[in-house]
Amino acid sequence: LINTDFFADDKQGIGRLVNAVKKVDTEFTPRRNELQALKANMDKLTADIQATANVADPKTLQQKSDQLEAMKREYQRKGEDAQAAYNKRLQESVGPLYEDIGKSLDAFARSRGITLLLDAAKIGPAILAATDAMDVTRAFIAEYNSKNPATASSAGPGR
Template identity: 35%
Template sequence: MRGRWSTIVLAGLMWMAGWAFAARQQAPQPTSNTPAVKIAIIDSRLFTTENGIQQLLQQMRQTDESFRDRLAALQKLQQQIQSLQRELQTQWANLTPQAREQKQDELEELQNRYQRENEDFQRDYERAMRRATDPIRERIFTFLASYAQARQIQLVLDHAVLSQAGAISYFDPALDITRDFIAEYNRANPAGR
């Protein structure tokens, strides 16, 4: 009986080995003349740093400047709220119930006004920023495609996006084309154009 089980097990192992050999024979073998894929990394976060893409920075500064007065008004309103809050805290015991209620109503009104104006400001600012920078971003992506083709790069990965998604932990710094790309873009597309 023991010999019979040994024969069955041995036959099963031989069958599995034959199956694995056949599968290996059918699997396509990589050829040595398959071209290697050239990959590069770019960090789009650096586009908006001081040494970044100058056209983009110029549009961002102009947008910021156009919203400067509204931002100052919001900051002034926030200071009024903080001042009134401090006043209520320090003078609470000395105020009559009617004066307290009046100050609290005034504070609530200022806070509601600030919230509305801040939401309007954020919406308008983001819309203006997109309107100002989207055409440049389109030019950047078009330029990146031609830049990659000229250097025979088949795949460009954005480090900013991959990092945010937690999808990249390391890459060889030699793959980083960010600085060179920014310099090339700025040479081909100077600010003010």
Template identity: 30%
Template sequence: MNRNLTLLTALAAALVSPLAIVPAAVAQAAPAAAAAPVAMPAQIALIAFEQAVFACNEGQVAAQGVQKKYEPKKAQIETLATEVDSLKKQLQAAPATLSDEERASRLRAIDTKEKQLNRDAEDAQTAYNTDLQEALGKVAQKLSVSMKNYSQSHGFTLLLDVSAQGSNVLWALPSTEITQAVVDDYNKTSGIAAPAPAAPSAARPRTTAPAAKPAAK
């Protein structure tokens, strides 16, 4: 699991893994004090919660919004990277008659700009990841409520999150995996349309989303 999405993982673990759901009919039918435990047949479902957060329309809109915010910073970093590369090429192409003093001066200039480039890139990546995590965390909170409602309305008694790489689910029938169904249901209730495809960008700051992990089958 990617270290930069611990917020989503913690939220999924707290709200989803595992999520015991007691049908309302059973709770209402049981007498207050003298009720004997009622054995309920298990109805288990699986969900890749992190994948659902990124896949729903609202999650995609949130991610694109963060990417758009950092486009100017990305352009600045690209410009500085081009400048550093140009200085290196100029030094490589310099004649052998270049004095040691001039060579050392150019090396210092390259080193200074390269350190600035690395610092700016790291700062931008950290800020980008923080904003992305915050934006998707808000989506995750709302999606978790919709997910529970969906599970209850479909009679599931146990919902397991299989987002983590170390999931203990080794095999399950494909019909028990409800990630897309929950995403579709949330898209309907949220009223948010799918965003237009983002324009290709050569060096967009990388997201730290975990690779999509299919549910165990």
């Protein structure tokens, strides 16, 4: 039994994987900040429209409403673009690592005579009972980290 959800855990996970994810997160900080600023501007404009709805000129209100709709479309588009770019970049970054982790997991299981390894992250509700001794997650992560230190290149194995 193994739980792959723990592989990306900040404190107890696979160091190279954690570093790769953090690196991609850092790359996308400017986009995240831009989206947050746009959202704040939308919220401010919404509040302004609501506060002046009864006293403002209808033409001015319509202009502000049109501006808000344009901002919402921009926010939606930029958010979708950022999410797609993030997912692509994350896959490029961690894909090779996951391949290496998979190979290492196969070798780990073979070396311990394990013929079937179930991922608790994928089938958790189907596991009705299991002892801690059956869970090899910590042992695998420790072995992988010792053979593949986090200070090694995060670009992936063999690069």
